[in-house]
Amino acid sequence: MxxxxxxxxxxxxxxxxxxxxxxxxxxxxxxxxxxxxxxxxxxxxxxxxxxxxxxxxxxxxxxxxxxxxxxxxxxxxxxxxxxxxxxxxxxxxxxxxxxxxxxxxxxxxxxxxxxxxxxxxxxxxxSIATLGHGLNRLRMPRKIVYLLLIAYRYVFVLEQEYQRLSTAIRVRGFVPGTNLHTYKTYAYLFGMLLVRALARAERVYQSMLCRGFKGKFYCIHQFxxxxxxxxxxxxxxxxxxxxxxxxxxxxxxx
Known part of the structure; x- marks a missing residue:
């Protein structure tokens, strides 16, 4: 991160x-x-x-x-x-x-x-969390603020997921080149990354609901x-x- x-x-x-x-x-x-x-x-x-x-x-x-x-x-x-x-x-x-x-x-x-x-x-x-809460106090649309906070948190998770997939194809002997096999392999890689991102997003959302999330983040610190x-x-x-x-x-x- x-x-x-x-x-x-x-x-x-x-x-x-x-x-x-x-x-x-x-x-x-x-x-x-x-x-x-x-x-x-x-x-x-x-x-x-x-x-x-x-x-x-x-x-x-x-x-x-x-x-x-x-x-x-x-x-x-x-x-x-x-x-x-x-x-x-x-x-x-x-x-x-x-x-x-x-x-x-x-x-x-x-x-x-x-x-x-x-x-x-x-x-x-x-910090990004402070920036998000500051924008929220300035009446920035709540959804934009939440997108900022969640995107900042999970863009690194997606980067780690990409690194794991990239390592997996290299372990299987993949060597990139300028050929149709390389293009197909990268297409499959990004497609799998999208599928895993959607699956993780659903799991994160369900876990947030289990913890009582009702569409609002609360900040203990008051400006x-x-x-x-x-x-x-x-x-x-x-x-x-x-x-x-x-x-x-x-x-x-x-």
């Missing part, structure tokens, strides 16, 4: 009310996603870095999670300047590059890194806003207002 390594910590962000973290991360992501001005994007990136530092997370582990998305961003810098529609602004050897394409790649890079770091600092610092949560709520709200004001006043800078 996922280790949820970032969920274990004693920083002030770990102790903030999960509902506050979920709401701010969502609003921040939407605001930055629609922003076009570089001052707004740079300010958002700076805020996300501050939150990561405040969370006390290992910077090496954070950098590893940023690596994948930045590999994609490097590809954007290679592709967008030479494929963007406006006339080329400069030449890079025999290749004509567009200034607008380069700026678009820069915007995407700033947005993706800022949004990902905010989610690492605010959302990854809580409540403390004075620290109120202070941070005001601070985070102020940052959203400032970012929105920057985008409104300086939307086309650069």
């Amino acid at each position: 996922l280790s949820e390594a970032f969920a274990q910590g004693k920083s002030i962000l770990h102790r903030l009310d999960p509902r506050l973290r979920i709401v701010f991360a969502t609003l921040f992501s939407f605001l930055l996603a629609v922003s076009m001005g570089f001052p707004t994007l740079l300010a958002g990136l700076t805020l996300s870095v501050i939150l990561v530092l405040t969370s006390g997370l290992p910077l090496k582990d954070v950098a590893k999670r940023l690596t994948t998305i930045n590999i994609f961003n490097i590809l954007l810098f290679l592709v967008l300047p030479i494929t963007f529609a406006p006339p080329p602004a400069f030449l890079l050897g025999p290749v004509a590059c567009s200034r607008e394409g380069l700026l678009l790649a820069a915007r995407i890079t700033l947005k993706s890194n800022a949004i990902l770091m905010v989610f690492i600092a605010l959302i990854a610092t809580m 409540s806003f403390s004075s620290t949560d109120r202070i941070w709520a005001g601070y985070l709200l102020l940052t959203l207002i400032l970012l929105g004001g920057m985008e409104w006043l300086m939307p086309t800078l650069f």
